[in-house]
Amino acid sequence: MIKLVYVSLLNLFRPNVTIMQQKLVVFTGAGISAESGIPTFRDANGMWGKYDAMKLASVEGFGEDPQAVLDFYNARRKNLLEVEPNHAHRVLADLEKQYDVTVITQNVDNLHERAGSSKVIHLHGELTKVTSSRNRLDPNCIKEYPLDVPIRLGDKVADGSQLRPYIVWFGEYVDNMELAIRLVKQADIFVVIGTSLVVYPAAGLVNYAHREIPKFLIDPNDMKQGLPFGFQHIKMKAVEGVDELLRRLEGLKNAEVETSDELGSSLRDF
Ligand code: OAD
Numbered sequence: 001m002i003k004l005v006y007v008s009l010l011n012l013f014r015p016n017v018t019i020m021q022q023k024l025v026v027f028t029g030a031g032i033s034a035e036s037g038i039p040t041f042r043d044a045n046g047m048w049g050k051y052d053a054m055k056l057a058s059v060e061g062f063g064e065d066p067q068a069v070l071d072f073y074n075a076r077r078k079n080l081l082e083v084e085p086n087h088a089h090r091v092l093a094d095l096e097k098q099y100d101v102t103v104i105t106q107n108v109d110n111l112h113e114r115a116g117s118s119k120v121i122h123l124h125g126e127l128t129k130v131t132s133s134r135n136r137l138d139p140n141c142i143k144e145y146p147l148d149v150p151i152r153l154g155d156k157v158a159d160g161s162q163l164r165p166y167i168v169w170f171g172e173y174v175d176n177m178e179l180a181i182r183l184v185k186q187a188d189i190f191v192v193i194g195t196s197l198v199v200y201p202a203a204g205l206v207n208y209a210h211r212e213i214p215k216f217l218i219d220p221n222d223m224k225q226g227l228p229f230g231f232q233h234i235k236m237k238a239v240e241g242v243d244e245l246l247r248r249l250e251g252l253k254n255a256e257v258e259t260s261d262e263l264g265s266s267l268r269d270f
Contacts (some may be wrong), residue, residue, distance in 0.1 A: 032194040033107055042243070047244045053170060056069055062133070062169070078148065089111045092112065121180055128147060131166040136166070140159070197223060
């Protein structure tokens with residue numbers, strides 16, 4: 001009997017080659033970095049329980065009290081020097097040996113890159129970079145900035161404006177969103193790790209994955225908005241959850257090989 005599993009026609013005839021080429025898209029949030037020691041935003045002890053997001057992560061907040069905003073981000077930039085990627089980041093990097101992996105992250109840390117992931121799309125900016133406070137997206141002003149050097153009031157960029165962190169603040173345009181949507185639409189397998197899925201437009205990405213591809217969500221908690229349609233919930237922390245993910249991916253591969261063998265023999269009989 002031919003089992004109904006998601007497998008493209010291409011994969012059926014070249015299973016070994018095409019498993020390498022399967023597009024595995026991973027969408028991550030603060031939860032994946034929690035076990036590296038970076039607090040999430042909305043859990044107990046989360047950052048937005050202690051600090052006011054609208055004061056520290058909005059253009060209006062920066063206008064009102066730029067020093068407070070710079071202090072907040074300078075502390076987070078410095079903290080990045082004290083944390084390391086964890087097993088979950090490393091497993092995703094390692095999956096590049098088997099899949100065409102793209103990581104789309106809401107995180108502004110650089111732990112995916114430091115773990116070795118080669119394709120990382122940041123939706124909400126990067127702590128390692130600075131930019132212009134006149135035009136955040138001016139390519140002439142976006143540059144790497146040493147994490148141990150605080151951004152100070154009075155530091156200027158090429159256009160003469162105040163230096164600011166290269167972060168997408170509330171109310172600002174999420175410039176990588178179109179690219180992220182395109183990548184999720186092309187995914188053969190979609191994995192979501194450690195995000196509460198409450199911040200839009202990023203949270204909307206879960207709706208763009210093809211209905212019939214395998215979809216996994218790793219998060220130790222129930223999703224407040226309910227589990228998105230078609231997802232298998234691996235209800236574990238990221239570090240443990242990625243090992244379960246590996247087991248389930250292995251299961252998918254075996255199912256594909258079985259299906260291709262069965263289809264191959266039924267085609268020969270035909
Ligand atoms: P949240 O703090 O909103 O959600 C974190 C999620 O991670 C929750 O669903 C937790 O259950 C889960 N979690 C906690 N510990 C975990 C662990 N060890 N392993 C796996 N999951 C765990 O963070 P985000 O969804 O990333 O934006 O927040 C989205 C955006 O809101 C952020 O990018 C940030 C914030 O405001 C900006 O600052 C622009």
